[in-house]
Amino acid sequence: MIDAELCIYDSIGRLKHEMKVTGDSVALPKLPAGLYTLLLNENGRAVRKKITIVE
Numbered sequence: 001m002i003d004a005e006l007c008i009y010d011s012i013g014r015l016k017h018e019m020k021v022t023g024d025s026v027a028l029p030k031l032p033a034g035l036y037t038l039l040l041n042e043n044g045r046a047v048r049k050k051i052t053i054v055e
Contacts, residue, residue: 002026004042011035 006026008017017029021040033055040047 002040002042004040007039007041009037009039013037 002021002023004021006019006021007015008028008031010016011034016031016036019026019029031053033053036051036053038049038051040049
């Protein structure tokens with residue numbers, strides 16, 4: 001079970017979306033095509049992943 005904060009940044013580091021995550025999965029907001037960095041922060045432990053959204 002996840003209880004964390006998720007931040008989504010665009011390719012130049014601007015914060016695009018911030019949300020609280022609870023449960024086992026999360027639906028990302030609709031974002032335009034591009035490269036993004038997801039930062040999941042759970043109790044001081046952070047995980048960073050780069051994703052590409054295509055149309």
